[in-house]
Amino acid sequence: MNLDFSPEEHAFRQDVRAFIDANLPAATRAKVMGDRPLEKADIVGWQRILNQRGWATPSWPKEYGGPGWNAVERYIFLDELHQGGAPEPLSFNVAMLGPVVIAYGTDDQKRRLLPRLANLDDWWCQGFSEPGAGSDLASLTCSARRDGDHYIVNGQKIWQGMGHWADWGFFLVRTDPDAPKKQAGITFLLIDMKSPGVSLSPIITLDGRHEVNSVFLDDVRVPIENRLGEENQGWTVAKHLLGNERTNIARVGVTKRILARARRAATATGLFSAPLFAARLARIEVALQAVETLQLRVLAAQIKDNRPDSRASILKLRSVEVRQAAGELLMEACGAQGLSFVRFEAGERPPFDEADEGWSASAVCFNLRAASIYGGASEVQRNILADTVLGLGR
Ligand SMILES: Cc1cc2nc3c(=O)[nH]c(=O)nc-3n(C[C@H](O)[C@H](O)[C@H](O)COP(=O)(O)OP(=O)(O)OC[C@H]3O[C@@H](n4cnc5c(N)ncnc54)[C@H](O)[C@@H]3O)c2cc1C
Structure with missing residues (x-):
């Protein structure tokens, strides 16, 4: 198995890098590089620039407006975005909903939705999890009953990432509570977040930010043409979508960016010369190299077999552990000054550039703590590995 990039792939990387350098707004890059919160306009603006170039939908086939890249080209593109300080195209629109619209949508849905998803004309959120249904998603209870040419939806969803910015949401609802298997009675609905009866409540996470929400649905009327796929077949659509959610999850470029910040901060504070710190940094860098190699192996196998590789679970598990270790190192490198709530008195300065490090x-x-929960919790990944890779079938 050849894990080296070909000359064409190197040239492709240079093209992507040059495009980012020439077109990414400086303010957006500064926020991403300093891990400061982005505004909605930063993300929308950049996605539209990418869309003009035909690069907003890396995983879509050419016939639906995608660039027609293979898995390695997609990896290189995302790696360059991560290291170059550029936001990824909005994954709810592009990596999650777009591919299932292509696979299960009617011609009319494809025509209406795909161009708007690509250009981020509508911001979408994901309404899957519920207070009693996360890892065991098929236990969901949010209900939809037919009333003429509408569904009436009632229930609660939780953890909707950026739901407060969303115009629309894709939801899993239970349409047949008596189905013999819990997976069988679920339907995939597209819901206008401005519909009467939809309300949101913010959840402020440990990092002090507002990224996630609870969504309440109270007698929300949804036209049946907003159903994606057949009634009671939503689990098939959801499985396809969740498979895509885990693609490119390793985000090696993001971890590299965090480690570079830790190195700069530790150099500024003098911590870098402490032998234990340098050793920890080296250990994390080596672990990251192993993750990157695994990522390339998974990609190579994916291209060869044209299907997701079961080792993607190892990748999710391990890449998150390494990224979390990098985040802890960064916080340690910054010391007390790295705490969001520390304020400096007039004239007092931290030993590094406050805006950057x-x-x-x-x-x-703190934000990285969540990475071992969303996209499939670590314990769940271990169960998958036990079954599919180690063959320990329970
Ligand atoms: C920051 C963040 C953003 C999110 N964004 C979204 C979003 O936009 N839309 C959305 O729908 N959802 C979202 N989620 C929800 C996410 O998918 C769920 O949190 C996740 O599936 C875990 O479900 P849960 O929180 O109910 O925990 P649970 O499933 O209750 O798990 C609790 C603990 O038990 C462990 N566990 C569960 N089952 C098993 C098992 N079979 N064997 C061993 N251990 C097990 C888990 O690993 C975990 O440690 C988000 C979550 C977070 C934290």
Whole structure:
């Protein structure tokens, strides 16, 4: 198995890098590089620039407006975005909903939705999890009953990432509570977040930020043409979508960016010369190299067999552990100044550039705690590995 990039792939990387350098707004890059929160307009603006170039939908086939890249080209593109300080195209629109619209949508849905998803004309959120249905998603109870040419939806969803910015949401609802298997009675609905009866409540996470929400649905009327796929077949659509959610989850470029910040901060504070710190940094860098190699192996196998590789679970598990270790190192490197809530008195300065290395270190570290929960919790990944890779079938 050849894990080296070909000359064409190197040239492709240079093209992507040059495009980012020439077109990414400086303010957006500065926020991403310093892990400071982005505004909605930063993300929408950049996605539209990418869309003009035909690069907003890396995983879509050419016939639906995608660039027609293979898995390695997609990896290189995302790696360059991560290391170059550019936001990824909005994954709810592009990596999650777009591919299932292509696979299960009617011609009319494809025509209406795909161009708007690509251009981020509508911001979408994911309404899957419920207070009693996360890892065991098929236990969901949010209900939809038919009333003429509408569904009436009632229930609660939780953890909707950026739901407060969303125009629309894709939801899993239970349409047949008596189905013999819980997976069998679920339907995939597209819901206008401005519909009467939809309300949101913010959840402020440990990093002090508002990223996630609870969504309440109270007698929400949804036209049946907003159903994706057949009634009671939503689990098939959801499985396809969740498979895509785990693609490119390793985000090696993001971890590299965090480690570079930790190195700069530790150099500024003098911590870098402490032998234990340098040793920890080296250990994490080596672990990251192993993750990157695994990522390339998974990609190579994916291209050869044209299907997701079961080792993707190892990748999810291990890449998150390494990224979390990098986040902890960054926070340690910044010391007390890395705590978001530390304020400096007039005239007092942290030993590094506050805007770059400073206050957001704790936010990065705390935010990363969630990475071992979303996209399939670590314990669940271990179960998958036990079954599919180790063959320990329970
Ligand atoms: C920051 C963040 C953003 C999110 N964004 C979204 C979003 O946009 N839309 C959305 O729908 N959802 C979202 N989620 C929800 C996410 O998918 C769920 O949190 C996740 O599936 C875990 O479900 P849960 O929180 O109910 O925990 P649970 O499933 O209750 O798990 C609790 C603990 O038990 C462990 N566990 C569960 N089952 C098993 C098992 N079979 N064997 C061993 N251990 C097990 C888990 O690993 C975990 O440690 C988000 C979550 C977070 C934290």
